[in-house]
Amino acid sequence: xxxxxxxxxxxxxxxxxxxxxxxxxAVFFASNDSFYKVxxxxxxxxxxxxxxxxxxxxxxxxxxxxxxxYRFTGKRVEHPKYGVQFQADNYQNETPTTxxxxxxxxxxxxxxxxxxxxAEKIVDALGTNAIEEILNDPAVLxxxxxxxxxxxxxxxxxxxxxxxxxxIIGLNGYGFGSTLAAAIYNRYQEKxxxxxxxxxxxxxxxxxxxxxxxxDQIATQLGYEADKPERLRAGLLQTLNDLxxxxxxxxxxxxxxxxxxxxxxxNSRNVRLDPAKLADELLELxxxxxxxxxxxxxxxxxxxxxxxxxxxNLQRLLKADDSPAKFNDDAIRKQLxxxxxxxxxxxxxxxxxxxxxxxxxxxxxxxGGPGTGKTTxxxxxxxxxxxxxxxxxxxxxYKEKPFPILLAAPTGRAAKRMSESTGLPAGTIHRLLxxxxxxxxxxxxxxxxxxxxxxxxxxxxxxxVYLMKTLLRAVPVGMQVVLVGDKDQxxxxxxxxxxxxxxxxxxxxxxxxxxxxxxEDGSSIIPLAHAIKSGKLPADFTxxxxxxxxxxxxxxxxxxxIDQIVQKAHAKGFSxxxxxxxxxxxxxxxxxxxxxxxxxxxLNPKKSERTKEVEFRNQKFRIxxxxxxxxxxxxxxxxxxxxxxxxxxxxxxxxxxxxxxDQLTIAFEQTEVTYARNDWNRLTLAYCMxxxxxxxxxxxxxxxxxVGQYNRMLQRNLLYTxxxxxxxxxxxxxxxxxxxxxxxxxxxxxxxTLTTRIQxxxxxxxxxxxxxxxxxxxxxxxxxxxxxxxxxxxxxxxxPEPATADGTxxxxxxxxxxxxxxxxxxxxxxxxxxxxxxxQGVSPKQFMPSV
DNA sequence: CCCACATT
Numbered sequence: 001x002x003x004x005x006x007x008x009x010x011x012x013x014x015x016x017x018x019x020x021x022x023x024x025x026a027v028f029f030a031s032n033d034s035f036y037k038v039x040x041x042x043x044x045x046x047x048x049x050x051x052x053x054x055x056x057x058x059x060x061x062x063x064x065x066x067x068x069x070y071r072f073t074g075k076r077v078e079h080p081k082y083g084v085q086f087q088a089d090n091y092q093n094e095t096p097t098t099x100x101x102x103x104x105x106x107x108x109x110x111x112x113x114x115x116x117x118x119a120e121k122i123v124d125a126l127g128t129n130a131i132e133e134i135l136n137d138p139a140v141l142x143x144x145x146x147x148x149x150x151x152x153x154x155x156x157x158x159x160x161x162x163x164x165x166x167x168i169i170g171l172n173g174y175g176f177g178s179t180l181a182a183a184i185y186n187r188y189q190e191k192x193x194x195x196x197x198x199x200x201x202x203x204x205x206x207x208x209x210x211x212x213x214x215x216d217q218i219a220t221q222l223g224y225e226a227d228k229p230e231r232l233r234a235g236l237l238q239t240l241n242d243l244x245x246x247x248x249x250x251x252x253x254x255x256x257x258x259x260x261x262x263x264x265x266x267n268s269r270n271v272r273l274d275p276a277k278l279a280d281e282l283l284e285l286x287x288x289x290x291x292x293x294x295x296x297x298x299x300x301x302x303x304x305x306x307x308x309x310x311x312x313n314l315q316r317l318l319k320a321d322d323s324p325a326k327f328n329d330d331a332i333r334k335q336l337x338x339x340x341x342x343x344x345x346x347x348x349x350x351x352x353x354x355x356x357x358x359x360x361x362x363x364x365x366x367x368g369g370p371g372t373g374k375t376t377x378x379x380x381x382x383x384x385x386x387x388x389x390x391x392x393x394x395x396x397x398y399k400e401k402p403f404p405i406l407l408a409a410p411t412g413r414a415a416k417r418m419s420e421s422t423g424l425p426a427g428t429i430h431r432l433l434x435x436x437x438x439x440x441x442x443x444x445x446x447x448x449x450x451x452x453x454x455x456x457x458x459x460x461x462x463x464x465v466y467l468m469k470t471l472l473r474a475v476p477v478g479m480q481v482v483l484v485g486d487k488d489q490x491x492x493x494x495x496x497x498x499x500x501x502x503x504x505x506x507x508x509x510x511x512x513x514x515x516x517x518x519x520e521d522g523s524s525i526i527p528l529a530h531a532i533k534s535g536k537l538p539a540d541f542t543x544x545x546x547x548x549x550x551x552x553x554x555x556x557x558x559x560x561x562i563d564q565i566v567q568k569a570h571a572k573g574f575s576x577x578x579x580x581x582x583x584x585x586x587x588x589x590x591x592x593x594x595x596x597x598x599x600x601x602x603l604n605p606k607k608s609e610r611t612k613e614v615e616f617r618n619q620k621f622r623i624x625x626x627x628x629x630x631x632x633x634x635x636x637x638x639x640x641x642x643x644x645x646x647x648x649x650x651x652x653x654x655x656x657x658x659x660x661x662d663q664l665t666i667a668f669e670q671t672e673v674t675y676a677r678n679d680w681n682r683l684t685l686a687y688c689m690x691x692x693x694x695x696x697x698x699x700x701x702x703x704x705x706x707v708g709q710y711n712r713m714l715q716r717n718l719l720y721t722x723x724x725x726x727x728x729x730x731x732x733x734x735x736x737x738x739x740x741x742x743x744x745x746x747x748x749x750x751x752x753t754l755t756t757r758i759q760x761x762x763x764x765x766x767x768x769x770x771x772x773x774x775x776x777x778x779x780x781x782x783x784x785x786x787x788x789x790x791x792x793x794x795x796x797x798x799x800p801e802p803a804t805a806d807g808t809x810x811x812x813x814x815x816x817x818x819x820x821x822x823x824x825x826x827x828x829x830x831x832x833x834x835x836x837x838x839x840q841g842v843s844p845k846q847f848m849p850s851v
Numbered sequence: 852c853c854c855a856c857a858t859t
Contacts, residue, residue, distance in 0.1 A: 028859050029858065081859085410856080412856085490854080634857095
């Protein structure tokens with residue numbers, strides 16, 4: 001057999017990769033949901049300067065056998081915790097090609113009943129490529145007179161060993177590249193090709209990254225007819241996903257769903273389909289429990305359940321008798337004074353009220369804009385908790401037992417900030433729960449049970465419904481939960497607007513922080529932010545202020561105006577790290593990519609022909625460039641969104657170079673990291689960055705262009721987020737109409753029903769609010785918190801009337817069980833519920849695009 | 852059109 005190369009994974013971008021040849025003597029770790037493995041390899045040959053027998057090899061490997069010799073290619077890395085490792089990006093089965101090798105392989109453990117003698121006989125007859133010969137045509141064994149049993153074992157074992165390769169070849173035939181092929185194989189294993197033949201649309205349903213259209217192309221190859229029910233259902237699911245999840249909504253309605261699905265199904269095959277059949281398949285999906293209809297709304301089942309489960313888990317935590325220890329206010333104040341003394345801080349009345357409420361609450365929402373002291377409250381709460389409960393905050397004392405306070409955030413960066421501000425360990429929510437971030441289905445994913453007394457989540461506005469459901473499910477009764485966030489920031493990447501909806505439900509205790517502590521009086525940036533929040537630009541918007549100015553220009557002038565501003569600022573002593581240009585999108589003449597090129601030329605020009613420079617994906621990197629790190633690398637203490645400066649470029653082609661591949665060295669605030677060329681996709685120029693990426697950072701001077709070109713990005717919370725990144729100076733430029741468009745178009749406009757679910761579960765007697773006409777919901781919240789003028793107001797601590805702050809809400813009747821709303825097959829079949837899920841009085845004809 | 856999460 002020829003050397004087997006799975007060639008399944010991304011090939012190395014490095015000019016020359018190192019290699020290690022050897023056998024796997026132990027597997028230290030094998031991921032459940034990917035091919036990732038950490039293995040100990042007995043080295044027989046290597047290109048590296050390595051004098052030990054064994055080395056730890058990491059990477060993605062499929063079918064590792066302990067008696068097979070592999071050739072791993074990749075690079076040597078230094079893991080901060082585990083020392084030297086070999087990071088393989090490719091590997092091959094070094095299948096024997098010599099006579100002895102083949103004989104050894106065939107007489108090995110893989111082939112029971114086949115001894116050395118028989119193996120020699122086979123090789124003598126068929127040659128050193130005997131394995132390939134047998135696989136091509138098992139009949140070649142016949143003349144050898146092997147026992148039928150031995151011969152059958154031999155053939156089937158060889159086929160199994162090569163099955164994976166066959167499947168990968170099959171997947172390649174359908175046009176799947178290495179990454180997707182690995183994901184598909186991982187999901188179906190040896191059944192992969194059967195699944196695809198049976199129903200190619202299964203791929204679209206199960207595999208992230210396979211769309212309906214992709215599956216439909218395969219189905220066409222396989223001769224699937226256009227009106228097959230599987231096809232119609234797949235089109236409906238894809239459309240449901242496009243209309244809800246992709247927009248951040250948790251549901252859609254029948255009319256757009258059927259109309260869009262019909263056009264998707266018809267256009268991708270250029271056929272006409274019967275809308276009635278499509279409506280039938282929608283009902284079928286409901287019976288299969290893949291979608292749920294509720295009133296006029298249609299949900300993906302997982303999203304429907306997630307909303308209910310968030311509400312139910314909140315109820316579980318709030319209703320529990322196991323209430324947090326009761327303290328009297330005097331005792332709290334006494335301890336608070338000690339905390340103040342130790343922290344060299346004085347809490348004002350609103351902060352004292354906030355801390356006093358939070359220390360006793362089962363579930364507490366804490367919201368406020370930038371500079372309103374959320375971090376101060378978190379730090380104070382941690383210390384107050386330790387004093388009230390007489391627990392130590394020294395993690396060294398918790399070698400055996402769990403730390404009583406859990407701190408987590410949805411992003412690595414926010415977690416790092418949390419850890420820095422409290423001096424306590426903090427991590428991502430995923431890590432807290434033991435999730436890998438690649439789970440197909442958070443329902444099936446096993447999560448850690450949380451232990452401890454207090455859980456604080458920061459940046460809660462970035463948590464989507466799936467993650468919130470999974471998080472709350474893991475919280476034990478009696479653990480206090482404090483959710484901190486800024487409801488006016490950008491919503492989560494995933495579906496829902498959980499933090500907004502929790503606040504809007506009015507069923508949970510909340511603290512609204514309004515007092516601005518961070519900026520001195522006379523600032524006009526914070527009042528601007530508040531004006532934006534309330535939906536209008538201030539009258540002085542275009543007038544220049546001490547800390548803010550506006551320059552009107554058209555999209556094609558943005559480049560030159562920014563050029564001039566930055567030249568001046570640079571001359572005045574602002575460094576590249578002080579100045580941050582923010583923009584909503586990458587493309588276009590006023591997009592991030594273009595502006596980065598312009599800014600790089602001003603702030604870090606190529607000074608001479610000899611200036612070192614490397615090129616990567618249309619970007620040039622030079623020493624001194626400001627760059628953005630795009631993924632989490634906790635082992636280096638560098639996180640998605642961190643900004644650094646290139647301090648070194650080492651070219652492999654340099655005469656004196658000691659490196660084997662080109663390397664960049666980047667200095668971050670606390671650490672310096674070296675990147676081989678393979679890792680450069682983790683970097684991008686950062687003179688201009690997306691507003692989304694800037695969330696959670698602050699800059700001395702923010703330069704913010706806004707033009708009609710950004711069209712659908714022009715939203716209120718986007719502008720709010722950008723403006724609130726500026727600590728000292730804000731320079732706005734562009735088209736006044738674009739800024740107007742931002743404030744008038746509501747950022748928070750996702751269609752969700754979480755608010756209603758919470759109200760139903762926590763306050764079943766209350767007036768059932770009709771869900772969640774987004775405009776109404778938002779205005780409700782805003783009237784509660786009248787946008788303050790520049791004058792600071794106090795924090796409002798609200799305890800909802802029917803809620804359970806004192807843990808004695810036993811008079812609350814049992815909540816209406818959500819099951820009543822669910823469209824189960826039983827209900828459909830028993831005709832207790834009209835299965836037409838909100839389509840009453842609507843004939844499918846109405847969904848037809850008018851021809 | 853923008854966006855997060857991970858493994859010994």
